[in-house]
Amino acid sequence: MATITEVQEVSQNDYAKYGLTRELLREMLRKMLVIRKFEEKVEELFLVKGLLIGPSHLYLGQEGIATGAMMALQPNDLTVTTYRGHGHALAKDVPSNLCMAELFGKSTGNCKGLGGSMHVAIYPKTGSIYATAIVGSGIPITAGVGLGLKQKKSKQIAATFFGDGACNTGAFHEGVNLIALWKLPVLLFCENNQYGMSTNVKMAVSSPSIAERARSYGMETTVVNGNDVIAVYAATKSAAEKARRDSIPTFLECLTYKMKGHGVYDKGEYRPQEEVAKWLERDPILTFKKRLLDQKIMTTTEVEQVDAATQQEIEDSVKFAMQGSPLPFGEIGNYVYAK
Amino acid sequence: MKELTYADALREALREEMIRDPNVILLGEEIGVFNGVYKVTRGLLDEFGPERVRDTPISEAAIAGAAVGLALAGMRPVAEIMYMDFLPICMDQLSTQAAKMHFMSGGQLQVPMVLRTQYSLGRQHGSQHSQFTPAWFLQAPGLKVVLPADPSDAKGLLKSSIRDPNPVLFVESGLLYRTKGPVPEEEYVTPLGKAAVKKKGDDVTIVGISRMVNESLAAAKKLEDKGVSAEVIDVRTIQPLDLETIVESVKRTSRLVIASDDVKRGGVGAEISASITESAFDYLDAPITRVACPDMPIPFSPPLEQQYMPNAESVIQAVQTLLGK
Numbered sequence: 001m002a003t004i005t006e007v008q009e010v011s012q013n014d015y016a017k018y019g020l021t022r023e024l025l026r027e028m029l030r031k032m033l034v035i036r037k038f039e040e041k042v043e044e045l046f047l048v049k050g051l052l053i054g055p056s057h058l059y060l061g062q063e064g065i066a067t068g069a070m071m072a073l074q075p076n077d078l079t080v081t082t083y084r085g086h087g088h089a090l091a092k093d094v095p096s097n098l099c100m101a102e103l104f105g106k107s108t109g110n111c112k113g114l115g116g117s118m119h120v121a122i123y124p125k126t127g128s129i130y131a132t133a134i135v136g137s138g139i140p141i142t143a144g145v146g147l148g149l150k151q152k153k154s155k156q157i158a159a160t161f162f163g164d165g166a167c168n169t170g171a172f173h174e175g176v177n178l179i180a181l182w183k184l185p186v187l188l189f190c191e192n193n194q195y196g197m198s199t200n201v202k203m204a205v206s207s208p209s210i211a212e213r214a215r216s217y218g219m220e221t222t223v224v225n226g227n228d229v230i231a232v233y234a235a236t237k238s239a240a241e242k243a244r245r246d247s248i249p250t251f252l253e254c255l256t257y258k259m260k261g262h263g264v265y266d267k268g269e270y271r272p273q274e275e276v277a278k279w280l281e282r283d284p285i286l287t288f289k290k291r292l293l294d295q296k297i298m299t300t301t302e303v304e305q306v307d308a309a310t311q312q313e314i315e316d317s318v319k320f321a322m323q324g325s326p327l328p329f330g331e332i333g334n335y336v337y338a339k
Numbered sequence: 340m341k342e343l344t345y346a347d348a349l350r351e352a353l354r355e356e357m358i359r360d361p362n363v364i365l366l367g368e369e370i371g372v373f374n375g376v377y378k379v380t381r382g383l384l385d386e387f388g389p390e391r392v393r394d395t396p397i398s399e400a401a402i403a404g405a406a407v408g409l410a411l412a413g414m415r416p417v418a419e420i421m422y423m424d425f426l427p428i429c430m431d432q433l434s435t436q437a438a439k440m441h442f443m444s445g446g447q448l449q450v451p452m453v454l455r456t457q458y459s460l461g462r463q464h465g466s467q468h469s470q471f472t473p474a475w476f477l478q479a480p481g482l483k484v485v486l487p488a489d490p491s492d493a494k495g496l497l498k499s500s501i502r503d504p505n506p507v508l509f510v511e512s513g514l515l516y517r518t519k520g521p522v523p524e525e526e527y528v529t530p531l532g533k534a535a536v537k538k539k540g541d542d543v544t545i546v547g548i549s550r551m552v553n554e555s556l557a558a559a560k561k562l563e564d565k566g567v568s569a570e571v572i573d574v575r576t577i578q579p580l581d582l583e584t585i586v587e588s589v590k591r592t593s594r595l596v597i598a599s600d601d602v603k604r605g606g607v608g609a610e611i612s613a614s615i616t617e618s619a620f621d622y623l624d625a626p627i628t629r630v631a632c633p634d635m636p637i638p639f640s641p642p643l644e645q646q647y648m649p650n651a652e653s654v655i656q657a658v659q660t661l662l663g664k
Contacts, residue, residue, distance in 0.1 A: 078411075078412065080408070109445070110445070110447070111443060111444050111445040111447065112445030112446070113445070114442055114443050114444075114445045115443040115444060115445065116443075119443050119444065122443070122444045122447060122448065123447070124444075124447055124448065129411050129448070130411060130440070130448070132436060134431055134435055134436070137404065137431055137432065137435075137436055139404070140398075140400055140401040140403070140404020140405055140407075140408070140432065141404045141405075141407050141408040141411070141432070141436065142408055143401060143404065143405045143408060144404060144405035144406060144407055144408020144409040144410070144411070144412065144416070145408040145409070145411055145412045146408070147405060147408070147409055147412075148408065148409045148411075148412025148413060148414045149412055151364065151390060151414065152412070152413070152414075158408075158412075170400055171400050171401070171404065171431070174396075174398040174400050174401035174404070175400075175401050175404060177396065177398065177401070178395070178396070178398065178401050178405060181396070332442075334446075335441060335442045335445060335446050336441070336442050336480050336481050337441065337481065337483075337505050338441045338446070338449045338450075338451075338504035338505050339504070
């Protein structure tokens with residue numbers, strides 16, 4: 001019988017157990033800040049400067065999940081993510097300048113400007129193999145990736161990220177069933193940010209919880225505070241070990257909150273103000289910074305330095321993106337079929 | 340040459356490619372223990388084991404999705420969707436995921452997968468187990484669509500499809516599984532995107548798709564007795580479409596009939612007709628004629644189904660009308 005485990009906060013005494021060195025913790029903060037600064041810049045480029053257009057789904061408030069998860073995975077593990085994928089891409093080491101150029105639709109982007117915001121997390125060089133714009137569709141694909149890895153007796157595992165909204169699609173049920181049935185080396189990260197577009201999860205999910213739904217497929221299930229990067233890291237670490245060693249899949253429901261609306265143009269006004277205020281207090285970056293300072297892992301000056309360096313990286317990424325040009329239209333036909 | 344059925348030829352292709360490349364694996368409903376609903380995969384489970392011949396639950400979206408993922412992970416999956424009528428259930432994975440991956444990743448991704456399916460028009464399977472809907476997939480650039488009409492092509496085209504770096508929809512004809520034909524003894528592949536002139540002729544060009552190639556050949560034989568020399572072309576693949584071979588033929592015959600088992604409105608014939616009008620209008624002496632199914636769902640009642648389906652006789656009638664004979 002599969003169980004649902006709730007992951008508790010990891011105390012400082014246990015950091016060593018999870019390999020959470022000072023360097024690793026600093027890197028966590030740096031990655032989360034890269035995502036935060038990237039998304040804030042994207043919002044500014046859309047809403048203030050009018051330099052970016054199209055749909056863009058920000059990862060603000062969810063930085064702890066991609067960062068904790070990707071850092072606990074091996075660099076060559078394969079990830080399948082979604083249209084809310086800027087954070088996944090950056091956490092999986094897709095260079096920020098390539099991501100920004102992709103959002104600008106330039107040939108210097110990682111998808112040569114043919115993918116755009118919703119597919120920016122496609123960069124197989126770092127194992128970020130796919131990002132889909134169709135809700136739920138990545139789950140069966142990840143089943144296939146996991147099956148391929150298992151069949152090849154690879155040491156790599158697969159991980160997929162999706163939102164609470166995906167849990168009501170047929171693809172979710174078919175995919176989760178296959179992953180559990182065939183015991184595939186797959187981690188499923190459900191980023192429950194409480195809303196599928198504007199629809200609250202309570203209005204959309206019939207079962208007592210999403211975790212309960214996953215468990216009913218015989219899947220080991222973990223519920224974790226998605227705003228606690230260390231908790232996500234620890235949960236991923238132990239789930240990844242089970243997947244790698246014994247090909248046991250795990251479903252991780254990461255509880256979190258979209259700081260902004262569904263897409264960059266959505267102000268999220270359908271959400272109660274007190275709810276927003278409550279979650280903003282639990283901002284994954286503010287709480288993590290406080291922890292690093294309280295536990296004397298970093299000094300205020302060091303935090304400020306990381307802040308400035310990541311800000312600079314993002315400013316540079318915009319310069320890089322703006323220098324590029326789109327592919328000539330006459331060339332894009334070359335990308336329809338592989339030769 | 341040896342004589343093989345269409346189903347046996349398909350099995351030979353699967354088997355040879357599985358021996359040739361350990362990354363080729365099969366997945367689908369009933370393909371292993373049950374040997375396939377139409378026995379195309381007979382014996383392969385015994386020979387290659389359950390890891391390479393994988394029975395799946397009834398989950399078409401997941402079968403197609405898993406094939407996409409397997410391809411991304413470096414495998415060469417051949418997935419089976421039991422009836423063409425089930426393709427809409429996995430249409431997202433085929434048309435929106437697999438077909439677009441190479442393009443929207445800027446060439447970073449390749450999706451070498453084959454989705455085999457079959458249509459059972461003419462087998463009394465009713466409205467929901469008989470449909471032939473290849474034209475839907477013409478709206479998915481990035482996908483290849485292959486439709487073999489005889490055992491030799493069934494084998495050669497399937498081998499090419501498995502080796503192709505792109506997603507391929509491979510549509511078999513259920514009515515043809517038990518038909519026999521010559522198949523080369525030696526190793527061969529049939530390239531995708533090259534039509535075959537099955538019979539030479541001067542008065543009219545008949546382009547056949549899948550089963551209707553055979554009906555068109557039968558029609559051409561009877562027309563010969565009536566003094567009409569018909570050329571018959573098997574398109575073999577509709578994406579890519581070998582327009583050049585059809586245009587070359589139409590330049591000589593000046594008349595074109597297109598025969599296929601789909602509903603006429605918006606079907607494959609409509610696309611070929613429009614393409615020929617655009618590129619060879621000056622050579623045509625008569626309107627292009629389509630022979631296809633009427634714009635209705637498929638009736639179950641066997642005599643009604645027979646009247647609903649096109650056949651050699653309907654091709655002959657179309658040709659005679661075109662020639663004013």
